[in-house]
Amino acid sequence: MDVIKVEGGHPITGEVTVEGAKNSALKLMAATIMAPGVTTLKNVPNISDVHVMGKVLKRLGATVEVVDKHTLRIDTSNVDKWETPYELVVQMRASTAVMGPLISRFGKAVVAMPGGCDIGARKIDMHIQGLEALGVEFEINHGNIHASTPHGIIGDTVTLAFASVGATENLMMASVYAKGTTIIDNAAREPEIVDLANMLNEMGAKIRGAGSPVIEIEGVKESLHPVTYSVVGDRIEAGTFLAIGGLVGNPVTVHGFEPIHLGLVLKKFEKMGLSVERGNHECTVWREGPIIPTDIQTLPFPGFPTDMQAQTMCLLALAKGSCVITENIFENRFMFASELQRMGADISIEGHHAIVHGVPSFSSAQVKSPDLRGGAALVMAGLVADGITTVSAIHHIDRGYENFVEKLVSLGAHAERDIVPDEEAALAD
Numbered sequence: 447m448d449v450i451k452v453e454g455g456h457p458i459t460g461e462v463t464v465e466g467a468k469n470s471a472l473k474l475m476a477a478t479i480m481a482p483g484v485t486t487l488k489n490v491p492n493i494s495d496v497h498v499m500g501k502v503l504k505r506l507g508a509t510v511e512v513v514d515k516h517t518l519r520i521d522t523s524n525v526d527k528w529e530t531p532y533e534l535v536v537q538m539r540a541s542t543a544v545m546g547p548l549i550s551r552f553g554k555a556v557v558a559m560p561g562g563c564d565i566g567a568r569k570i571d572m573h574i575q576g577l578e579a580l581g582v583e584f585e586i587n588h589g590n591i592h593a594s595t596p597h598g599i600i601g602d603t604v605t606l607a608f609a610s611v612g613a614t615e616n617l618m619m620a621s622v623y624a625k626g627t628t629i630i631d632n633a634a635r636e637p638e639i640v641d642l643a644n645m646l647n648e649m650g651a652k653i654r655g656a657g658s659p660v661i662e663i664e665g666v667k668e669s670l671h672p673v674t675y676s677v678v679g680d681r682i683e684a685g686t687f688l689a690i691g692g693l694v695g696n697p698v699t700v701h702g703f704e705p706i707h708l709g710l711v712l713k714k715f716e717k718m719g720l721s722v723e724r725g726n727h728e729c730t731v732w733r734e735g736p737i738i739p740t741d742i743q744t745l746p747f748p749g750f751p752t753d754m755q756a757q758t759m760c761l762l763a764l765a766k767g768s769c770v771i772t773e774n775i776f777e778n779r780f781m782f783a784s785e786l787q788r789m790g791a792d793i794s795i796e797g798h799h800a801i802v803h804g805v806p807s808f809s810s811a812q813v814k815s816p817d818l819r820g821g822a823a824l825v826m827a828g829l830v831a832d833g834i835t836t837v838s839a840i841h842h843i844d845r846g847y848e849n850f851v852e853k854l855v856s857l858g859a860h861a862e863r864d865i866v867p868d869e870e871a872a873l874a875d
């Protein structure tokens with residue numbers, strides 16, 4: 447079993463460059479289905495979720511050529527299937543992002559129904575209701591969602607009950623060829639939505655307002671054409687390394703993303719006593735005084751991202767005092783807290799609130815990644831714990847962080863990937 451071993455207490459400082467955003471790359475890959483031909487995507491992170499999306503596209507009949515580590519050439523000319531099987535959806539829920547593109551290109555799609563997952567139920571009812579409003583008909587049987595468009599896709603106004611990222615993206619993609627204009631009201635505003643809209647527009651779509659709560663999609667008749675497009679920098683990978691700067695104290699500079707995409711995160715870091723220097727496509731964080739307890743609540747963009755909650759909890763667990771973290775997006779996203787408690791943190795969970803009482807230090811322990819961001823935050827905690835922390839279930843971390851250990855080592859960390867023998871693995875599990 448692969449683990450990450452990290453020895454705490456070594457000086458950490460320096461510069462790292464982040465990769466393209468996982469949450470954008472996956473949707474851009476799905477969107478290539480809508481532009482038959484060869485689309486070249488640059489700045490694609492080399493992470494396991496991207497590999498799964500590659501498998502999804504190949505299963506549909508596309509070819510995916512790896513030009514270099516971060517460039518994919520995706521040929522969707524011969525896509526002739528519209529079914530995404532359970533074994534891929536179960537590996538990665540974002541596989542459901544092909545539903546909108548398949549409906550656009552073929553007027554139909556069969557996508558395995560995603561089940562529950564570690565961070566909550568993660569339903570797709572809003573995707574379905576929104577698409578129904580545009581004339582898509584659904585049947586659910588044998589665990590699969592069958593979508594068809596007997597009367598075509600007809601533009602209408604869809605008001606989302608919650609600004610869901612996935613629903614906004616599927617609706618945006620499904621309505622590109624609709625008759626008339628589609629309006630998505632209460633749309634998600636994440637930078638990755640803007641990235642997707644920008645690429646679709648370069649391909650020939652007519653999307654206005656992405657990044658605002660109202661997105662307008664004017665249906666086009668002509669088929670979208672392939673483009674060469676570069677994925678936006680990963681704000682969450684950036685936020686993770688900046689949080690590390692705040693944790694260790696010495697400056698950590700992150701290149702390759704837009705600090706504005708971490709607007710509220712950086713504001714909260716400042717409230718927490720961290721120093722933040724924003725630059726052009728880069729940012730530096732360090733800390734001189736103690737960590738100041740600060741309440742956090744996760745909300746859709748531009749609110750505080752749920753994907754930065756665990757890393758921030760790691761910082762606040764060492765604050766001088768107590769504060770409350772409220773998780774409003776996913777119901778099970780506090781599993782990280784119980785692992786951090788094994789390292790000496792004092793956190794009590796009440797529903798979707800975590801009451802965090804700062805402790806002076808962490809002690810090293812064997813801990814298990816509960817999910818992608820929680821796993822990264824455990825490695826982060828290990829950087830300042832006494833002794834060696836062993837983090838297991840690191841396949842979660844591999845889903846979203848490319849060369850995480852190598853980047854930490856380049857900052858001065860004493861960390862390595864290791865394969866532990868079975869009896870030790872049993873303990874770590």
Ligand code: UD1
Nearest residue numbers: 469540567568569570571572573610611612613753775776
């Ligand atoms: C995306 C991101 C994820 C991020 C999340 C919120 C990807 C691959 N993943 O996930 O990293 O944490 O946005 O910023 O881009 N919901 C419903 N019904 C629906 C859709 C969503 O109840 O039809 C609920 C979900 O269960 C969840 C909440 O709404 O509790 C947010 O979901 P959503 O914004 O759709 O997140 P994802 O697109 O799944």
